[in-house]
Amino acid sequence: MPSSRSCLTWEPFRAIGYITTGGVPFSLQRLGTETFVTVSVGKAFHVYNCAKLTLVLAGPQLPKKIRALASFKEYTFAAYGSDIAVFKRTDLVVTFTKHEEKVNMLYLFGEYILSADIKGDLFIWAFRGAKPSSEPVGNISLGDKFTPTCIMHPDTYLNKVIIGSEEGPLQLWNISTKKKVYDFKGWDSSVRCCVSSPALDMVAVGCADGSIHVHNIRYDEELMSFNHEIRGDVTALSFRTDGQPLLASGGSSGVISIWNLEKRRLHSVIREAHDGSIVSLHFFANEPILMSSAADNSIKMWIFDNNEGDARLLRFRSGHSAPPRCIRFYGNGKFILSAGQDRAFRLFSVVQDQQSRELSQRHVAKRAKKLRVKEEEIKLKPVIAFDCAEIRARDWCNVVTCHTDTSKAYVWRLQNFVIGEHILTPSSETESLIKACTISACGNFTILGTEGGWIEKFNLQSGISRGSYIDGSLSLQCAHEGEVVGLACDATNGSLISAGYRGDIKVWDFKSCKLKSKFNVGKSVTKIAYHRANGLFATVADDMVLVLFDTVSMKMVRRFEGHTDRITDLCFSEDGKWLISSSMDGTLRIWDISLARQIDAMRVDVSITSVSMSPNMDVLATTHVDQNGVYLWVNQALFSPLTNVDSYASGKHVRNVLLPTVSSAERSEEEEPIKKSQDSNQSNIKPFVIMDHQIPDMITLSLLPRSQWQSLTNLDIIKVRNKPIEPPKKPEQAPFFLPSVPSLSGEILFEPPSSKETDGSTTEDIGHKKMADLSSHFSRLLQSCGELESYSAFTDYLKGLSPSSLDMELRMLQIIDDDEVEESEEPRPELHSISLLLDYFIHELSCRNNFEFVQAVLKLFLKIHGETIRRHSTLQEKVRKLLDVQSKVWQKIDKMFQSSRCMVTFLSNSQF
Numbered sequence: 001m002p003s004s005r006s007c008l009t010w011e012p013f014r015a016i017g018y019i020t021t022g023g024v025p026f027s028l029q030r031l032g033t034e035t036f037v038t039v040s041v042g043k044a045f046h047v048y049n050c051a052k053l054t055l056v057l058a059g060p061q062l063p064k065k066i067r068a069l070a071s072f073k074e075y076t077f078a079a080y081g082s083d084i085a086v087f088k089r090t091d092l093v094v095t096f097t098k099h100e101e102k103v104n105m106l107y108l109f110g111e112y113i114l115s116a117d118i119k120g121d122l123f124i125w126a127f128r129g130a131k132p133s134s135e136p137v138g139n140i141s142l143g144d145k146f147t148p149t150c151i152m153h154p155d156t157y158l159n160k161v162i163i164g165s166e167e168g169p170l171q172l173w174n175i176s177t178k179k180k181v182y183d184f185k186g187w188d189s190s191v192r193c194c195v196s197s198p199a200l201d202m203v204a205v206g207c208a209d210g211s212i213h214v215h216n217i218r219y220d221e222e223l224m225s226f227n228h229e230i231r232g233d234v235t236a237l238s239f240r241t242d243g244q245p246l247l248a249s250g251g252s253s254g255v256i257s258i259w260n261l262e263k264r265r266l267h268s269v270i271r272e273a274h275d276g277s278i279v280s281l282h283f284f285a286n287e288p289i290l291m292s293s294a295a296d297n298s299i300k301m302w303i304f305d306n307n308e309g310d311a312r313l314l315r316f317r318s319g320h321s322a323p324p325r326c327i328r329f330y331g332n333g334k335f336i337l338s339a340g341q342d343r344a345f346r347l348f349s350v351v352q353d354q355q356s357r358e359l360s361q362r363h364v365a366k367r368a369k370k371l372r373v374k375e376e377e378i379k380l381k382p383v384i385a386f387d388c389a390e391i392r393a394r395d396w397c398n399v400v401t402c403h404t405d406t407s408k409a410y411v412w413r414l415q416n417f418v419i420g421e422h423i424l425t426p427s428s429e430t431e432s433l434i435k436a437c438t439i440s441a442c443g444n445f446t447i448l449g450t451e452g453g454w455i456e457k458f459n460l461q462s463g464i465s466r467g468s469y470i471d472g473s474l475s476l477q478c479a480h481e482g483e484v485v486g487l488a489c490d491a492t493n494g495s496l497i498s499a500g501y502r503g504d505i506k507v508w509d510f511k512s513c514k515l516k517s518k519f520n521v522g523k524s525v526t527k528i529a530y531h532r533a534n535g536l537f538a539t540v541a542d543d544m545v546l547v548l549f550d551t552v553s554m555k556m557v558r559r560f561e562g563h564t565d566r567i568t569d570l571c572f573s574e575d576g577k578w579l580i581s582s583s584m585d586g587t588l589r590i591w592d593i594s595l596a597r598q599i600d601a602m603r604v605d606v607s608i609t610s611v612s613m614s615p616n617m618d619v620l621a622t623t624h625v626d627q628n629g630v631y632l633w634v635n636q637a638l639f640s641p642l643t644n645v646d647s648y649a650s651g652k653h654v655r656n657v658l659l660p661t662v663s664s665a666e667r668s669e670e671e672e673p674i675k676k677s678q679d680s681n682q683s684n685i686k687p688f689v690i691m692d693h694q695i696p697d698m699i700t701l702s703l704l705p706r707s708q709w710q711s712l713t714n715l716d717i718i719k720v721r722n723k724p725i726e727p728p729k730k731p732e733q734a735p736f737f738l739p740s741v742p743s744l745s746g747e748i749l750f751e752p753p754s755s756k757e758t759d760g761s762t763t764e765d766i767g768h769k770k771m772a773d774l775s776s777h778f779s780r781l782l783q784s785c786g787e788l789e790s791y792s793a794f795t796d797y798l799k800g801l802s803p804s805s806l807d808m809e810l811r812m813l814q815i816i817d818d819d820e821v822e823e824s825e826e827p828r829p830e831l832h833s834i835s836l837l838l839d840y841f842i843h844e845l846s847c848r849n850n851f852e853f854v855q856a857v858l859k860l861f862l863k864i865h866g867e868t869i870r871r872h873s874t875l876q877e878k879v880r881k882l883l884d885v886q887s888k889v890w891q892k893i894d895k896m897f898q899s900s901r902c903m904v905t906f907l908s909n910s911q912f
Contacts, residue, residue, distance in 0.1 A: 231338060503541070
């Protein structure tokens with residue numbers, strides 16, 4: 001039977017690397033002294049603090065992709081499909097559902113939110129109140145020949161908005177009377193954007209033909225115009241509001257142009273501002289800061305602080321603008337190295353998104369500006385393969401990369417997040433493209449393989465060649481007759497394994513560079529993977545079959561079949577027991593090497609291009625076709641073992657799962673019916689019941705500080721230790737702040753404190769009253785939790801008490817006159833509370849929750865109420881049950897600790 005560890009299931013966790021997607025304009029707002037920006041991330045939204053562009057809020061997942069955004073204070077409005085969701089932070093408040101077509105615009109206008117769809121229907125919604133209404137307060141039909149593209153409110157124009165159209169004309173509407181006020185002819189080009197200027201009656205209109213028009217809407221006269229043709233459509237506009245007459249415009253080419261309105265000419269240009277079409281531009285109010293977002297998955301802030309008035313990049317957040325093709329976990333699973341088709345080499349943080357960054361290629365912007373070329377031409381070509389080693393990361397470069405159509409390899413230093421100074425060029429007679437690379441286990445050497453079959457070793461510290469691997473039996477002076485598709489080095493730097501495209505696998509002596517052995521797999525090899533600990537070598541051929549070889553005996557040990565399309569990537573788990581493979585058929589399969597069988601398989605809608613498993617084997621990372629992010633999957637087997645491995649062993653059963661999302665994990669399609677059936681079974685349960693779940697055969701600790709629960713068992717010692725040595729002494733002179741009263745003799749008389757409060761009760765009575773209130777709250781909470789059979793709230797209450805307060809709560813239940821009422825038949829409230837406490841201890845010990853805290857409270861409870869329990873037979877039955885539960889739980893714990901105690905005893909008595 002397979003072990004429970006082999007029965008694993010990978011479930012969606014989350015997607016990283018997404019900053020802003022979908023081409024949706026951002027929404028900017030100011031709360032107090034801070035400014036926040038809300039951006040769309042596919043089907044969810046993110047809120048960033050503009051001070052450092054830190055992520056402060058991630059919205060929930062919506063059924064469809066977001067098409068428009070608006071925000072006001074804590075409210076966020078997100079249009080998806082024909083619906084509009086209203087969130088208060090992350091809680092859904094109401095959904096507007098009156099639109100029949102897709103909503104493509106949202107505009108915040110005073111106490112209303114305006115929404116327009118592609119059909120030309122505009123709805124007016126009121127949202128300021130106790131709860132926004134789901135019914136609109138008005139509706140405007142713009143006509144069949146008027147497709148709205150933008151909405152803008154001109155300053156000082158009460159209740160009026162200007163709406164631009166795809167056909168070219170603009171309309172001025174009064175939303176209060178729902179009547180059209182005026183028609184603007186336009187400029188025979190589709191209107192893309194429209195913004196209001198700080199000057200009254202002036203607006204700027206951007207058109208699809210690349211023209212910008214500054215128009216006086218009061219007299220319907222054009223004041224000036226600018227030509228933006230060479231930079232594509234005008235997609236975004238923004239006026240500077242700190243006194244400088246500047247207008248910023250963004251185009252579909254990714255260039256931001258700054259226009260001087262006084263001189264009526266181009267002021268400056270931010271070239272290569274973005275790698276995609278500009279989506280939004282916004283000048284901060286009374287600040288020389290411009291924020292921009294584009295379709296390249298980035299947000300940038302520019303500041304105009306130099307004498308020439310040019311902008312420089314202030315801060316930014318970005319991800320891949322093109323799909324990544326190679327990924328690898330780094331830094332004990334906390335980071336992921338990712339190489340994308342956008343020529344960027346990035347380091348993503350799995351723990352904190354703010355730590356993600358792009359590795360520098362050394363002054364790309366300055367070199368591009370000096371040579372008058374695009375930054376894309378200066379950057380290195382996309383990475384096709386790379387390898388990394390952490391052992392010498394602080395000493396020299398520890399990453400090597402191979403690039404598309406490049407005959408050189410580049411090294412990177414992750415310690416400084418920068419490209420290294422050495423460029424590795426193989427010394428073969430003919431120049432050949434580099435296709436494979438690997439780094440030795442010691443971190444001192446890197447080995448490169450070329451398209452022409454040449455293999456050469458380099459020193460990473462100096463970049464000097466340290467020898468070539470040549471097979472003397474070949475006609476050419478090289479290692480393989482064809483392309484080198486993979487390289488691997490063993491754990492002791494004793495051997496180098498290389499694989500050629502024609503199926504020849506060769507083992508070389510690492511130091512002498514001589515051939516030790518070779519064999520042929522009989523078919524073309526496209527990809528390899530090697531595990532240093534167990535010496536297993538996995539190959540992928542064109543027949544979509546995974547074959548494993550033992551590099552010591554040079555024999556085939558495993559063969560796995562199941563994929564129906566080209567295998568794109570494969571990797572070993574850290575312990576060498578699993579092999580993970582991905583394919584263009586959209587499946588991800590996990591193979592158990594020791595059992596020689598498939599143990600899990602899942603299919604996604606988008607084909608997988610790369611896969612990597614974390615060293616802790618708890619997280620799996622994948623990349624997909626046409627997806628710019630990195631998707632993380634969590635190993636559920638670490639928390640709940642499964643037993644349905646047999647259904648996956650045949651290779652026919654594949655789970656259909658959804659891709660992870662940026663906000664929350666979604667369940668697989670197969671789990672939805674299970675979840676629905678569970679919900680139907682729980683429909684008869686009384687409301688507000690919170691079930692206490694526990695992982696089988698495991699114990700949960702309270703996570704409280706050790707001093708807090710240990711103090712409960714040593715309260716008597718602590719009280720004796722803290723007892724004052726001498727009684728307090730009366731002060732010889734009265735303190736100066738005592739209230740005084742005037743007297744005829746001139747002597748100072750002090751006003752004696754009143755022994756009664758305003759209601760006639762003494763201070764001592766008030767103290768007793770407070771203690772009684774605390775005790776009653778303690779009993780009521782315990783009783784309510786006992787009725788619901790869920791003690792989580794009561795446990796949280798006990799955790800929040802200090803040791804002395806908890807001791808006082810338990811002593812308040814103590815029966816002082818126990819001898820007089822031992823045989824009395826009248827029920828005592830204290831006995832009922834003690835009985836409920838025994839039920840609480842039985843429940844918590846049975847569930848094995850908060851184990852060390854419950855043990856400490858139980859010891860204190862028995863110390864205080866042990867005599868009372870001995871005198872009452874009704875409590876003794878529950879105590880016997882408590883003893884049985886305690887014995888069973890402790891026997892399990894003692895059994896688990898026994899092997900550890902034996903090992904420690906054996907090692908402590910051994911002499912080495």
